[in-house]
Amino acid sequence: MGKKHVVLDIGGSKILGAVMDEDNTILCRVKKKTKPELGAEAVDGRIRDVVAELMQKCALQKTDVEAVGAGAPGVVDTEKGLILFSPNIPWREHPLGPNLERLLGIPFIVGNDVNVGILGEWKFGAAKGFAHAVGIFAGTGIGGGVVLDNKLFTGSRFAGTELGHMILNTEGPACNCGQRGCLESYTGKHAITREIRSMIARGAKSDLLDSMDPEDATVKSSALAKALKAGDPVALQVMDRVSYYLAAGIGNLINIFNPEVFVLGGGVTEATETWLMPAVVKYLPLFAWPAMLSEVSFRASALKDDAILYGAKALVLENAH
Numbered sequence: 001m002g003k004k005h006v007v008l009d010i011g012g013s014k015i016l017g018a019v020m021d022e023d024n025t026i027l028c029r030v031k032k033k034t035k036p037e038l039g040a041e042a043v044d045g046r047i048r049d050v051v052a053e054l055m056q057k058c059a060l061q062k063t064d065v066e067a068v069g070a071g072a073p074g075v076v077d078t079e080k081g082l083i084l085f086s087p088n089i090p091w092r093e094h095p096l097g098p099n100l101e102r103l104l105g106i107p108f109i110v111g112n113d114v115n116v117g118i119l120g121e122w123k124f125g126a127a128k129g130f131a132h133a134v135g136i137f138a139g140t141g142i143g144g145g146v147v148l149d150n151k152l153f154t155g156s157r158f159a160g161t162e163l164g165h166m167i168l169n170t171e172g173p174a175c176n177c178g179q180r181g182c183l184e185s186y187t188g189k190h191a192i193t194r195e196i197r198s199m200i201a202r203g204a205k206s207d208l209l210d211s212m213d214p215e216d217a218t219v220k221s222s223a224l225a226k227a228l229k230a231g232d233p234v235a236l237q238v239m240d241r242v243s244y245y246l247a248a249g250i251g252n253l254i255n256i257f258n259p260e261v262f263v264l265g266g267g268v269t270e271a272t273e274t275w276l277m278p279a280v281v282k283y284l285p286l287f288a289w290p291a292m293l294s295e296v297s298f299r300a301s302a303l304k305d306d307a308i309l310y311g312a313k314a315l316v317l318e319n320a321h
């Protein structure tokens with residue numbers, strides 16, 4: 001019998017975990033709050049608890065598990081298991097991998113969550129079988145990842161590839177990163193919420209902001225999807241603008257990387273996919289060079305919410321020694 005993998009999607013608000021068998025079937029799942037306010041060591045303890053619960057749920061012994069793979073937010077040195085910096089968990093030069101190996105007695109391999117997401121799509125999902133893949137994940141933030149020549153590209157100090165912070169307009173809206181006019185400042189959920197709010201302030205009628213996402217006080221992706229389906233003029237206008245800027249960002253990336261496949265994923269994309277994908281495709285010829293565009297397959301994420309979990313398994317397969 002082949003060995004199992006424990007896979008984790010560690011976010012600023014929750015930790016999602018699963019056990020995956022040798023055929024990449026998910027056998028059981030566990031979800032727990034991250035509680036970053038309790039401190040770095042406490043979060044490590046909660047990650048250990050998620051793994052322990054998963055192993056109990058699937059009746060696994062330590063010897064049944066080859067390794068734990070994880071995607072986590074921040075700048076991650078996968079080789080050393082070190083989180084150099086995380087924006088939403090108080091990890092600074094934090095030895096997450098070694099700590100968890102000590103707590104669990106199982107090898108623990110960690111990578112940046114968005115990079116792990118594209119790795120998942122490349123190994124098991126929408127970009128499977130392609131050597132050159134680029135992905136954008138649109139949600140509260142805009143993340144992105146790049147696989148070049150069958151290898152994840154993370155830059156010289158693991159901080160690449162912040163595709164959501166490419167600057168589209170130097171005089172654009174302020175972005176969370178401190179710059180102006182980044183792709184995220186036009187297409188992230190805070191930007192979408194800001195545009196809806198501004199239309200309502202100018203007199204447009206919309207109930208899009210009646211119930212907000214409790215996690216980040218932004219419009220709910222499900223509400224956007226519903227409004228688009230119903231032909232709500234505010235949703236249509238705001239998301240048309242989002243598609244235009246997404247196409248600008250994606251067009252840049254297609255021109256720079258000349259990928260065989262481009263994957264668009266993330267919470268907003270997933271909820272509004274049937275509307276958003278064709279809208280982006282419509283605008284792509286304005287930005288991508290024709291010769292590049294005709295060669296690229298433009299696809300929605302295949303793994304959806306589980307992209308990071310599958311990517312965590314891919315990370316283990318790529319990095320196990």
Ligand SMILES: [Zn+2]
Pocket residue numbers: 164165175176177178179182183184185
């Ligand atoms: Zn930015």
